[in-house]
Amino acid sequence: MYCNLQNFGEEIRSIRTNLGFTKKYVCEISGIHEDTLRNIENGRAIPMQKTLDLLSPILKKDLNKLLLDYRLNNYSALEKIKNTLESKIDRNEFETLSEELNNLKALSKIESNSYFVDLIEQYILLIESIILNKKYNKINESLDKLVEAIKITTDNFSIDNYNNFVYSSIEIRILMNIALLISKFESTEKSLEIMNFCMKSVKPNEELYPKICYYLSYTYHNLNIHKNALKYSDLGIKYCMQYRNYNGLNLLYFRKAIAEYLLGYKSYIAPLKKCIYFCEVLEQYELRDLLMSNCKKLYNIDI
Template sequence: MPSDYEYIGSEIKRIRKSKGLSQKDLAKIANITEESLRRIENNYNNPRFDNLDDILNALGIDFEITLMNEKGSSRETINNKINRIDRNFSNTNYQSLEEDIEELEGLDAHLPNRYKNILNQYILYYKAIYENEVKHEEEKCRDYLVEALKVKDSEINPTSYIPASDIEIRIMTKLSEFYVNTEDIQKSSKILDNLLDNLDFYNPNYINLLYNQARFFYMTSSYQEAVDISYKALELSSATNNYNRIILIYYLLGISKYKLGVIDYIEDIDKALKLCDLMLKRELKSSLIKSVNHITKNNI
């Protein structure tokens, strides 16, 4: 049986207990020995498909896929926690992140090795975000991101690796942002080009990458390229109803136009600020105003 099923025993045990059944009761109903059930529940061996079917029937469960996603399962608990953290991120809310990380670390989940690796990558990724957004420690942020990427293989090269999961895409996207911020132009360019070449256009992370690419061009004084990429990101936002980064994209479009001497740059800045009001992002609005005033030497 594939290694992804190795956690099923602990989930069977949890559901059995929730139904008030002893091991002896379940073994009798499923027509297997109590010793076999004990070994399955303690993940000493995976159940054969015929035994698994009997056990699931005895528990009133249709089949194994139901077991994986059943309400209250370890996997669902972890996924719900990750979704909640991500919702906070979308609102630039990092206040509970340290506590959230501790909760993820404390989850007693008997999961397959592959999923444990993914969970560890999420934990390290969130630690990187915490270091960056809360403690403003960019170097520590970078270290956590690299560590997260190498959970699966210590030999991975971040500039050429093709990510195999959503969390790895997010890790590498954040790495590209780090290298843009620290002006390590060569590394940022390699990561961005690699991701954009290997990511589907409609991947939710694609807009983040376009934003990072536009910033890369802005920071290398390639302002027309920054404008072109910003328009591409806005077009993709509209086509996919994915408005992640849209405030910052309008801001970047505006300051890039200013650098090119385009008169209507203020219209894009105004869109960014109005979206801040609409989305109740007061701190972001204040930060953008300070940045624009510094760049243009005008008060808006």
């Protein structure tokens, strides 16, 4: 569910301070961790119903009902577009991203909530950046779009001071793309620095976690640090299996296989076969053929 978490968190903080309660006091009485309350008040997390049940009698307000007041219109439509977008990116299908771009622009015209409009605009700029990069190879223009996207919600953002802020999920998604572009015109080391920052900014149970694992694995591969490439591919695979989220699992198995191959491990064949299997399960046949071709061309591996 998409909610205006920032405004919801601000109201929670206002309720608490008007009652004269400190965060420490509320957490001691409710039994929730202080980091949890801090994240809620800062708009960094959608709180669990159980958490709001514990806080409600202390703050003297039905917080589950209050959260519904901050629910955003058309959130299911955005979720559908976002899932299609991520699926196309995983399949390297960049030629048809204009469909999602047009759908988002249409959605922004019927949305009245300013927070949600900003969120949609960030996705629009993200797609425009991907198209500029993948279709036209316009790296600098692509990067400008990403910086513009983060500045919608983080005014003072720049690449030089990126580590001075706390980011939302979409901002982390955008920052990951910035890191990937930086590897093309600055250095892979700088890209790795930003990618590690992204990893520290998400929890191992968040939806974005396996994608960061994949990009970290890929970045370490480019730096010929194959043990770390293997480590992060394994972490991403673990998440996908635990939460039964199989999108991107084929690519994680591919990164695992290549890392094991370059480390001289004979076990690399098994993850390669799983990579091909999940490509077929997800009906990503063009990606399957591309990965098989790369195995032969780059590593002389026949699958």
